[in-house]
Amino acid sequence: MAPIEQRIYARWLDIGTRVGLAMLVVGFAVYVFGVLDPHVPREELARLWTLPVDHYVATAGAPTGWDWLRHLGKGDYLNFLGISVFASITIVCYARIVPTLLVEGDRLQLGLVVTQILVLLASASGLFF
Amino acid sequence: MEWWLWPIALFAITFAMGIVAVLAGVGGGVLFVPLVGAFFPFHLDFVRATGLLIAMTSALSAAPSLLGSGLASLRLAMPLALVGSVTSIAGALVGLALPTGAVQVALGCTILGIALLMWRGGRSAHPEVPRPDALGVALRLHGVYHDPALGRDVSWQVHRTPASLFVFAGIGLLAGMFGLGAGWANVPAFNLLMGVPLKLSVGTSGMLLSVVDTSAAWVYIHRGAVFPMLVVPSLIGVMLGAKLGARLLRASPTAVVRRIVLAVLVIAGGRALLKGFGI
Numbered sequence: 553m554a555p556i557e558q559r560i561y562a563r564w565l566d567i568g569t570r571v572g573l574a575m576l577v578v579g580f581a582v583y584v585f586g587v588l589d590p591h592v593p594r595e596e597l598a599r600l601w602t603l604p605v606d607h608y609v610a611t612a613g614a615p616t617g618w619d620w621l622r623h624l625g626k627g628d629y630l631n632f633l634g635i636s637v638f639a640s641i642t643i644v645c646y647a648r649i650v651p652t653l654l655v656e657g658d659r660l661q662l663g664l665v666v667t668q669i670l671v672l673l674a675s676a677s678g679l680f681f
Numbered sequence: 682m683e684w685w686l687w688p689i690a691l692f693a694i695t696f697a698m699g700i701v702a703v704l705a706g707v708g709g710g711v712l713f714v715p716l717v718g719a720f721f722p723f724h725l726d727f728v729r730a731t732g733l734l735i736a737m738t739s740a741l742s743a744a745p746s747l748l749g750s751g752l753a754s755l756r757l758a759m760p761l762a763l764v765g766s767v768t769s770i771a772g773a774l775v776g777l778a779l780p781t782g783a784v785q786v787a788l789g790c791t792i793l794g795i796a797l798l799m800w801r802g803g804r805s806a807h808p809e810v811p812r813p814d815a816l817g818v819a820l821r822l823h824g825v826y827h828d829p830a831l832g833r834d835v836s837w838q839v840h841r842t843p844a845s846l847f848v849f850a851g852i853g854l855l856a857g858m859f860g861l862g863a864g865w866a867n868v869p870a871f872n873l874l875m876g877v878p879l880k881l882s883v884g885t886s887g888m889l890l891s892v893v894d895t896s897a898a899w900v901y902i903h904r905g906a907v908f909p910m911l912v913v914p915s916l917i918g919v920m921l922g923a924k925l926g927a928r929l930l931r932a933s934p935t936a937v938v939r940r941i942v943l944a945v946l947v948i949a950g951g952r953a954l955l956k957g958f959g960i
Contacts, residue, residue: 553751554748554749554750554751554755555755555756555824557755558748558749558751558754558755558756559748559749561748561755562744562745562746562748562749563745563749565741565744565745565748566745566746566749568741569738569741569742569745572738572741573742576913576916577917579909579913580909580913583909583910594684594685594910595684597684597908597910598682598684598687598722601722601723601724601727601908601910601911602722602723602724603724604724604726604781605724605726605727605730605777605904605905605906606904608724608726608727608905609904609905614905615905616903616904616905617903618903628909628910629909631909631912631913632902632907632909635734635902635907635909635912636902638734638737638738638741639737639895639898639899639902641741641895642741642891642892642895643895660819660820660821661756661759661821664759664760664763665759667763668759668762668763668766668892671763671766671767671770671896672766672892672895672896672899675766675770675895675896675897675899675900676899678899678903680770680773680774680899680900680903681900681903681904
């Protein structure tokens with residue numbers, strides 16, 4: 553049988569991926585069917601997606617960093633909720649096994665997990681942006 | 682061509698990629714970036730971001746059952762994922778900073794290298810590890826998993842852990858730079874270098890990929906390189922295709938499919954090189 557921390561990680565990951573997928577599908581339906589107006593007009597996409605990302609951001613006024621949170625009322629940026637759930641699940645799963653490793657007294661694994669969480673948080677925070 | 686035809690074409694090709702990726706035993710990401718980068722109008726920045734998100738979500742979706750059944754090892758993945766995630770962030774930053782032409786050339790060379798690795802690379806179901814190394818022992822990189830096909834428990838241990846850390850650092854760099862996923866390199870590194878049984882190598886590769894790609898994905902998200910109109914149809918296409926591919930697996934000539942994938946990689950790699958040189 554898989555170790556306890558691995559089973560806990562798997563269980564939380566399973567829940568997270570289901571939530572992320574549901575949010576992604578709903579968000580995309582809202583976008584495609586025009587329930588909410590997009591920030592970037594759909595007719596403009598064919599011109600904009602040929603540009604390097606920096607030119608695209610400047611031309612379309614697209615948000616960078618965490619600024620997309622201010623555009624959640626727009627159909628296209630609503631999709632970022634599902635995407636960010638997928639990109640955050642790993643941090644949550646690692647954080648969830650910390651108490652288990654503490655109880656087990658597995659200091660080496662605990663150190664690896666905590667360092668990994670810090671690396672992921674640094675990337676998610678936009679530190680390298 | 683009307684703009685809305687591109688996402689539909691993207692869905693169709695990623696659906697086919699999902700099938701082929703399962704039949705050929707490669708990740709969808711390794712096909713997505715070279716093919717879409719070569720034959721679709723999207724800038725490489727968006728293609729790499731989408732490729733990375735495809736590889737990440739596919740790996741995240743597959744990991745729970747693999748981890749739960751013991752066919753992936755969290756303990757084995759952790760130290761290598763940590764090294765790989767640091768270098769994948771560096772790779773993403775370098776990739777976004779370099780001129781597109783230089784990235785295209787590097788991508789073309791990498792894709793051709795992957796094709797060569799797939800062509801020449803051997804696999805070993807149960808490699809022999811005569812003596813585990815000290816670092817592997819300290820990190821407790823050993824265990825037992827149940828192989829349903831064999832109907833018995835298989836014990837495993839690793840060697841060459843220090844060298845593997847360097848190899849996985851390199852793999853992470855490439856994954857972040859090109860958005861390729863990294864199953865094509867993780868599996869041989871686990872299996873042939875560290876001596877991990879093939880099934881555990883494949884399962885743990887997915888787990889490791891989910892962590893490494895997550896680290897780099899945030900860089901692309903923060904830069905604004907994510908187009909939902911490209912990402913979501915591609916994700917759904919790959920996932921649905923992979924489900925169909927898994928059903929077709931028993932009846933399909935996987936050796937033939939693998940050769941087709943090799944040919945596709947060579948063509949796409951060559952095309953990326955030509956684009957990089959402005960030809």
